[in-house]
Amino acid sequence: YLVPVVILIVGPATWVEKFPEARGTRQSPVDIVTSRASSGGSAPPLVWRYSVNHPRSVVNPGYCWRVDENGYDSELRGGPLGSDVYKLQQWHCHWGSVNGEGSEHTVDGRAFSGELHLVHWNTSKYNSFTEAAGQPDGLAVLGVLLMVGSKHDELDKVVRLLPYIQHKGDKVTFSEPLNPANLLPKRIAYWTYPGSLTTPPCTESVTWILFKEPVQVSAEQVRLNLCYYVNGKNV
Ligand SMILES: COc1ccc(N2C[C@H](O)c3cc(S(N)(=O)=O)sc3S2(=O)=O)cc1
Numbered sequence: 001y002l003v004p005v006v007i008l009i010v011g012p013a014t015w016v017e018k019f020p021e022a023r024g025t026r027q028s029p030v031d032i033v034t035s036r037a038s039s040g041g042s043a044p045p046l047v048w049r050y051s052v053n054h055p056r057s058v059v060n061p062g063y064c065w066r067v068d069e070n071g072y073d074s075e076l077r078g079g080p081l082g083s084d085v086y087k088l089q090q091w092h093c094h095w096g097s098v099n100g101e102g103s104e105h106t107v108d109g110r111a112f113s114g115e116l117h118l119v120h121w122n123t124s125k126y127n128s129f130t131e132a133a134g135q136p137d138g139l140a141v142l143g144v145l146l147m148v149g150s151k152h153d154e155l156d157k158v159v160r161l162l163p164y165i166q167h168k169g170d171k172v173t174f175s176e177p178l179n180p181a182n183l184l185p186k187r188i189a190y191w192t193y194p195g196s197l198t199t200p201p202c203t204e205s206v207t208w209i210l211f212k213e214p215v216q217v218s219a220e221q222v223r224l225n226l227c228y229y230v231n232g233k234n235v
């Protein structure tokens, strides 16, 4: 007799059904093959400036956590961004369900324990984040690879709030001064490529800027991020 086999396909494999952009030609994340990366040549320096003393809220969007910038002033320019100025909209992280994996990008096939994304939109050309998010040069995301090492004090200002946002939709506001620039590595060398949002709607509107140097977070900070995951989902 035949055993009925039901194959439940969830996750990225089903995204194309609802989000046709996921079938595109510049989908992220990718594996960075370092031997094939060309040098940046005479690109201008990448520069950024962020607001520090404004209230921020951290929310559980259903995957990891996200900090919204609530429209406060900031600037990202230079590097591969031409003459356009971008503004920080939100930043969030991706962690795996097991330590040592969980980053979205890989480098020569190697995954990292997590990955921080600072999402910016092009204020020189567009009037809103939503409008920019649909344009090929609308968004610029700074990617920071996370590896287990020493405790990260700036990131800890968010990690210690995680017990208060254990479920999807939970949100907590904090007014402790925090400078997103302190989340970036000391060495600002990076890889850059034209890509997409890594989760639905997978829109091909992102100039990716992935820093080469990983940033260290403590094993306890990884554990705190992981402890709200069951099979990769926030509980
Ligand atoms: C209107 O179109 C929209 C555009 C963007 C979004 N977002 C949700 C996505 O999950 C998403 C994925 C991001 S990542 N991992 O940095 O590539 S950033 C981001 S989002 O919060 O901007 C929602 C609607």
Ligand SMILES: [Zn+2]
Pocket (backbone or CB within 6 Å): 092, 093, 094, 117, 198
């Ligand atoms: Zn992301």
